[in-house]
Amino acid sequence: MTDRALRNAALALALAGVGIASYLVYVHYSGTEPICSISHGCATVQKSSYAKLAGVPVALIGLLGYVAILASLFARGATGRMAGAGMALVGLGFSGWLTYLEAERIHAWCQWCVGSAVVMTLLAVVLAWRFVTDHP
Amino acid sequence: MDRTRLIQFGAVVLAAAAVVAILIAVSSGGGPDTKSVAAGQIADAGDSYSLLGGLPQSGLTLGRAKAPVTLVEFNDMQCPICRDYASAVFPTLVQRYVRTGKLRMEMRLQAFLGPDSVTAGKAVAAAARQNSAWTFADIFYGNQGQENSGYVTPDFVRSVAAATPGLNHARLTRDAAAPGATQALRDGSAAFNAHGLTGTPSFLVGRTGGPMTVLRFSALSPEQFTTQIDQLLE
Numbered sequence: 001m002t003d004r005a006l007r008n009a010a011l012a013l014a015l016a017g018v019g020i021a022s023y024l025v026y027v028h029y030s031g032t033e034p035i036c037s038i039s040h041g042c043a044t045v046q047k048s049s050y051a052k053l054a055g056v057p058v059a060l061i062g063l064l065g066y067v068a069i070l071a072s073l074f075a076r077g078a079t080g081r082m083a084g085a086g087m088a089l090v091g092l093g094f095s096g097w098l099t100y101l102e103a104e105r106i107h108a109w110c111q112w113c114v115g116s117a118v119v120m121t122l123l124a125v126v127l128a129w130r131f132v133t134d135h136p
Numbered sequence: 137m138d139r140t141r142l143i144q145f146g147a148v149v150l151a152a153a154a155v156v157a158i159l160i161a162v163s164s165g166g167g168p169d170t171k172s173v174a175a176g177q178i179a180d181a182g183d184s185y186s187l188l189g190g191l192p193q194s195g196l197t198l199g200r201a202k203a204p205v206t207l208v209e210f211n212d213m214q215c216p217i218c219r220d221y222a223s224a225v226f227p228t229l230v231q232r233y234v235r236t237g238k239l240r241m242e243m244r245l246q247a248f249l250g251p252d253s254v255t256a257g258k259a260v261a262a263a264a265r266q267n268s269a270w271t272f273a274d275i276f277y278g279n280q281g282q283e284n285s286g287y288v289t290p291d292f293v294r295s296v297a298a299a300t301p302g303l304n305h306a307r308l309t310r311d312a313a314a315p316g317a318t319q320a321l322r323d324g325s326a327a328f329n330a331h332g333l334t335g336t337p338s339f340l341v342g343r344t345g346g347p348m349t350v351l352r353f354s355a356l357s358p359e360q361f362t363t364q365i366d367q368l369l370e
Binding site for chain 2: 027034045046050053054078082085086089090092093094097101108109128131132134
């Protein structure tokens with residue numbers, strides 16, 4: 001797969017992530033209930049004590065992460081690729097932790113959070129591959 | 137694949153793992169309180185007395201039997217959000233609607249968080265046989281410990297029972313070990329699944345004797361509950 005194709009795939013995934021995270025940030029600050037096909041599982045997750053990290057909504061941290069990854073795609077050279085891969089790997093690890101919390105601590109599922117975890121996983125794979133296959 | 141790039145990637149993975157470990161450490165601090173309650177150190181019972189004192193309780197039901205609206209709560213005694221509901225919303229609903237005879241509440245016990253949930257659920261079911269389930273549960277929530285830490289010991293249950301007016305602890309212990317308590321948890325679980333619910337607390341609301349619908353809420357504020365109850369009372 002060419003670098004251009006990997007970059008475009010990452011661009012699409014990062015935009016999808018920005019969309020999901022933006023929606024969750026809106027839900028958090030507006031106090032509305034997220035659209036959720038799982039009987040208010042999203043609301044349960046959103047209002048749990050794990051929905052904030054050091055007082056900052058996790059959704060907002062996710063949004064900033066996606067935006068930063070998006071920005072890294074426009075940076076030239078290996079540093080941008082390394083930063084993108086690094087941030088996506090952090091996102092992958094933290095998404096895994098949040099998914100564990102949903103399953104084992106909160107006992108409710110938010111489809112938007114799971115969707116974001118899937119997007120972040122794909123981003124980590126694409127950006128890691130793009131980084132290791134990039135020949136300086 | 138370039139060897140230098142692979143080494144760099146390994147370094148990136150290690151750095152990312154370190155950042156994730158820090159994030160998880162900070163996030164873990166957002167969980168339930170880690171307090172543990174020793175026997176005889178039950179707190180907040182006074183609030184429960186003043187809130188629920190004098191209200192009719194029958195089995196797992198609170199309030200006047202002929203109240204026009206019924207609210208069914210699906211709760212796990214270990215669930216921290218159920219505790220938050222008990223402190224942030226429940227008192228308003230009791231004072232505004234149960235005390236005025238407009239609302240009756242039913243409890244459907246869940247026990248899926250772990251062994252402490254089972255012990256606690258059976259204790260509440262046993263308290264229901266003495267028509268004290270709601271007071272017992274409210275005092276329990278006021279002293280809730282860390283999830284699955286093993287804090288729901290016989291001593292803990294005895295202390296909550298001792299703080300619950302009119303509750304006979306010896307009888308509660310017998311009833312908690314009887315098949316009826318297990319059946320109450322099975323019934324609660326069956327009702328939970330029948331309505332397609334996925335988390336606790338969950339609620340059904342409707343005119344008493346009529347169809348019940350899932351009460352939707354996005355935050356534990358009394359208004360999100362009172363609005364829907366008021367509509368049913370109109």
